[in-house]
Amino acid sequence: MTLYKNIPFILLSLAFILVSCKYENKEKDFCKEDLKAKKMMQGVWYDELEDNVVFSVNGDTIFYPDSISLPVAFTVINDSLCLNGAIMTKYPIKNLTEHLLIFKNQNGDEIKLFKDENASSKKVDLVKYNRHVAINQHRIIKKDTVVMLEGVKNHIYIQVNPTTYKVSKSNYDNEGVRVDNIYYDNTVSICIVKNSVKTFIHDFHKKEFLGTIPSGIIQQSILNDIIYEGHDSDGFHFYATMGIPDTPSNYIAEIIVSYNNKHTISKIMN
Known part of the structure; x- marks a missing residue:
């Protein structure tokens, strides 16, 4: 029972x-990748009105014609072009054939691209697979200042050193597609020599400025330079400048190296 x-x-x-x-x-099924659409995406796509290459697709990756835009992995899911960059972005596909791609950018504008089937054309040559170049000054900058204090000669050496630390910054291209650019950060060294004796030396990295610059800003920023400003009873004063590449904004922090060879970092302005 x-x-x-x-x-x-x-x-x-x-x-x-x-x-x-x-x-x-x-x-x-809803989240399944559209492999047929991905296959149709393969090749070089250009803007007929502007007569310029927008991007090229090879396998699972989209490449851009300029050398500073980072290649990005992509998928086609639920009639959307999904770019898996630093931030995943989706663009609704309105029409996709073997020779035509129409999608909407982040502003809702329709972008119409055509595939270049001529393998010998200059448009194909513009796209260099795996030739991404990160932006960096690629040179060491040295500065030397002499300060006399109570008859003692103080040599202040500042050196900007390029590094291989990568900083990613997102931009939008002419078609309104989000692209990631890669830049290289710097470290900056301060060395103070009194009467031929090194009394202070330190390599500054941008992470040391986390307490004075918002973390969301500092992740996209580059340590540009450190400038000697002057001295007073507290010690030697320096200004460290940090900014997001290709933007006019700079954040400035003050470094004070005391006469007992200790340093402090403080925020002075946005």
Whole structure:
């Protein structure tokens, strides 16, 4: 008798499991990558009105014609072009054929691109696969200042050193597509020599300025330079400048090296 009493509960449980499985299968189909669309995306795509290459697709990666824009992995899911860069962005595809691609950018504008089938054309030559070049000054900058204090000669050396530390910054190209540019950060050294004796030396990295510059800003910023400003009873004063590449904004922090060879960092302005 107990078995018969449990039959409604068993049937209800089975129905729930069947519905759940059906829902999961639909969800998987909804999120499934469109490999046919990805295959049609392969090749060089250009703007016919501007007569310039917008991007080229090779395998799972989109390449841009300029050397500073980072190649980005992509997928086509649910009629959307998904770019898996530093931030994932989706662009609704309105039409995609072997020779035509129409999608909407982040402003809602329709972008119409055509595929260049001529393998010998200059448009193909503009796209250099795997030739991304990060932006950096690629040179060491040295500065030397002499300060006389109570008859003692103080040599202050500042050196800006390029590094291989990468900083990623997102921009939008002419078609309104988000692209990631890569820059190289710097370290800056301060060395103070008194009467031929090194009394202070330190290599400054941008992470040391986290307490004075917002973390969201500092992640996209580059330590540009440190400038000697002057001295007073507190010690030697320096201004460190840090900014996001290709923007006019700079953040400035003050470094004070005391006469007992200790340094402090403080915020002075945005």
